[in-house]
Amino acid sequence: MADVTPLLVATGLKRHFGGLRAVDGVDFSLPAGEIRAIIGPNGAGKTTFVSLLSGRLEPSEGRVTFAGEDVTRLPAYRRVQRGIAYTFQITNIYLTKSVADNVRVAVESRARRERGVEFEAATLEALQAVGLEDRAETPAGELAYGHQRLLEVAMGLALRPKLLILDEPTQGLSDAEIRAFIALVRRIAETATVLLIEHNMDVVMALADRITVLARGQVLAEGTPAEIRANSEVQAAYLGTPC
């Protein structure tokens, strides 16, 4: 592979909550264009780790560089402006606004940075990408749970991010919804780098180019799906049984 600077690099990243070392010295590098999955047992520090990347939390130690720039001290909203989009582990949308208005807020964010954003076209495009265009005028709070998750992804897409971070996006989705979701992420990955926290191993194996395994705040292993599957340490810590 060509020697390109990675899109995102974390160096010596730590975050402590009192005595608890939620993220404890993580070095991490993500090349542009990749779909990377982060897996690990509950409480491994996955959400905390990506929160440090997106700027929702400040690190106790360490650095984050994005697209060649040090963003460690930047507040979250500025990182979003530079192209890091984040969907929450617990669905987080504007419940009283219509589906379209939810997306419009995201489009507005992009319109502030880029010229010539076609407002309604961009809104429709993001809704079509997740298949919610028929529900545009429905209040978001009335959507089924799976659709709310998709709406949140649509908002992320409407930002046209360089990096899209998805925190357990398939949690609570039906099998059919999960299949559609896998196809959606493949399409997103044509234009963006995707960092995916996921418990569902079928989804991980179907999507990930590489997998990073976190346990107790540290990187336990990193490699291709096949390598991770074969890694006995990972099996002991996480997969439990050999697959």
Added chain:
Amino acid sequence: MSRAAFARNAWLVLAVLAVLFSLQFVLPDYQVLMATRMMLLAVFALGFNALLGYVGLLSLGHALFFACGLYASGLTVYHFGWGLPAAFVFAVGASAVLALLIGAVALRTIRVSFMIVTLMFAQVGALTVLYFAAWTNGQEGLSLPASARVADLGVATLDLTDALTRYNIAYGLLAASLLILLVYLGSARGRIATAVRDNEGRTEMLGFNVFAAKLEMFVLSGAMSGAAGAAYGLLFGYLGATFASFQYSIEPLLFTLLGGAGTLLGPLVGVLFMVGLIDKLSELTTAYLLVIGVVLIVLILWFPKGILGTVRERWLPWLM
């Protein structure tokens, strides 16, 4: 909000303004005076509601901005002999600057702490008015001299002893305030404000500086409240420390909750009902402040959406 919904709101506001304008031809003298007061209090409440209703911040210290406008205009007129238009503009600017400074501090807190911090600032303001009694004449207050009862606009002079002149000035200020809010809320900035109100964390993670959005609304709110205070002082020619007191922080809250927080016309509706009620009651009893308290409690417990908030929920979902 869709274009059609915005147009409906615009027509509604214009219709209300047309009615208010024509009232001056039918109301008896005493009620013209009362309507003038109501419109100025409505401007105050509109400013308060901009903050509570559209970014979800409950200030318990808005008397500070009302009093800032009142004293900034009144004192420059009284002590330095400024013309009324200049004093008014200065007062609105001073209120905006004060709101910027206080907002920069208070907006670092949320919910109850925010209420307490704004309350504390307003207490400081009230004490300041009393402390500088040499300038403000403390509790007793100041009456503006007869020379300050005319406003020289350059092209025309306005006689402020005339009730209809005062009515129309107050009307103009109310119309301007409503139209500013209508345009602001209909714009992209308004969408961001309500996004902050509905879900702060989500809005930040869509790339918006939530603090700046709140501060912007805080300044707009403070300036509008200051404009109301300045007009109140100049039109009625009296500056008193009561206007800086806690009661004047609670009143806009009451008007807003009664009329419907987060509805454009709610504060105006709230003022009409509440001031009308207080006026009737104060003929009967001196305990009308008790009534205010009871109304506040009833509202919060059983009628939290207020009049227009309920109308919106039941019948007119397009109301802004």
